[in-house]
Amino acid sequence: MPNSISSGARRWRSSRPRRIAHPTMAIAADQRLCLFGRTGSGKTTLAKRLLSSFRGRWLCLDPKWDFQLTTREGPVPIVEAYNPKLSQQILRVVPDEGELARYDEAIEQIWRDGESLLYIDEITLINPSRVALRPSLGKAVRTGRSRGLAVWSGSQRPKDIPSAVFTETEHFCVFQLQFKADREKVASFTGDNIASALKAIRRHDFVYYNVLDDSAFIARQGR
Ligand SMILES: Nc1ncnc2c1ncn2[C@@H]1O[C@H](COP(=O)(O)OP(=O)(O)O)[C@@H](O)[C@H]1O
Ligand SMILES: [Mg+2]
Numbered sequence: 001m002p003n004s005i006s007s008g009a010r011r012w013r014s015s016r017p018r019r020i021a022h023p024t025m026a027i028a029a030d031q032r033l034c035l036f037g038r039t040g041s042g043k044t045t046l047a048k049r050l051l052s053s054f055r056g057r058w059l060c061l062d063p064k065w066d067f068q069l070t071t072r073e074g075p076v077p078i079v080e081a082y083n084p085k086l087s088q089q090i091l092r093v094v095p096d097e098g099e100l101a102r103y104d105e106a107i108e109q110i111w112r113d114g115e116s117l118l119y120i121d122e123i124t125l126i127n128p129s130r131v132a133l134r135p136s137l138g139k140a141v142r143t144g145r146s147r148g149l150a151v152w153s154g155s156q157r158p159k160d161i162p163s164a165v166f167t168e169t170e171h172f173c174v175f176q177l178q179f180k181a182d183r184e185k186v187a188s189f190t191g192d193n194i195a196s197a198l199k200a201i202r203r204h205d206f207v208y209y210n211v212l213d214d215s216a217f218i219a220r221q222g223r
Contacts (some may be wrong), residue, residue, distance in 0.1 A: 025208055027171050029056055029117070030145050034165065035154040036186060039176025042204045043154045046173060047119055051088075058117040059110050060090045061103055063125035082106035084113055100126070100134070107136040123153040123161055129159045142170050159185045160169035172209040173219075176201060190216070 027033055028048070035043040036051055048069050051058055060067050063205045067090050070077045077083075078090045081102070093102045103126050110116050120142060122162060127134055133141060141151050141164055152164055159181045166189045174190075177183045177198060187195035190209045197218055209216045 014152060025050075025173075025210075028084065029054075030148055030150050031171060032141075032150055032169040033151070033152040033171040033173065034158070034169045035173050035175075036158045036177060036182070037156065037206065038178040039156050040203075041175035042206065043156075043157075043173075043175060044121060046206070047121065047152070047154060051117075051119060054117060056085045056117060057115060058119060059088075059106065059128055061106065061118070061120045062090050062092050063095075063099075063103075063120075064122050065092055067121050082109050084109065100128075104136040107140050111136070111140050111144060111147065111149055114144075114149050117150050117152060118144075119152040119154070121154050123165065124157055125153050127162070129162065131162055133162050133164050136194070138164065141165060147206070156182075158182045170211045173206045174198060174209070175206040176203060 033050075035047055037043050044067060046058075048067075051060070051069065052071055062078075068078065069090070071088070075156055076088045076090055077086055078092055079086070080092065080094070081093060082105070083089060091103075093099050107118065110118055113156055125214070127137055132138075137151075140149060144151055151168075153161070153169075155161055156178070158177070159179070172190055174186055174194065177186070183195055183198050186198070194207055194209055194216055197216070201207060205218055205220045207216060208219050
């Protein structure tokens, strides 16, 4: 809930980067996550790590044609259309005029199927509007939880993302952001402490913010 973000005591465990092998984040299967950061900051790398350890079904929308992952079961299939038979898949749609309709179709299908995680590697490419979510995505973000569908969003431009995505998110991982406007947008949802931490973090560090208990820390992914 947006109110709980700005109210209550804010626990700030560390203002200096801490090196930890694995981010100590407990993200339940039905909870939402945002991964923000400038190009090259490490969003996709973190998403791969988190998805690798996720036991359930997931679909990655990959509008940048950038996402590939090999797990213990082998390479995750890259598909041109959502395949309900696959438990893990990466959807790559050829960029053309029908691109967004094909993403809509996949989002609608995964919403109907439920019990899954939907990770969108650059949400502004799937949802070009800054204010409104396209109907398929709005439905997934707002009502997915009741169907066991959790939406994870990645972006380099949080300023360009409709607020509904922020208000429906429990977990934020925020890497270096290129523009002040993006840092301010994130801080408007996560609080001023996060804003100052964002200015201080190094490349590949990220600020983790948990909406549910209003806690935050700076994390560094071990490599
Ligand atoms: N924790 C890290 N330490 C060192 N290099 C990293 C780390 N995370 C990512 N990288 C490297 O930085 C580059 C960009 O990472 P990537 O995850 O693709 O960023 P993004 O998705 O934010 O554009 C890649 O070459 C990746 O290997
Ligand atoms: Mg990326």
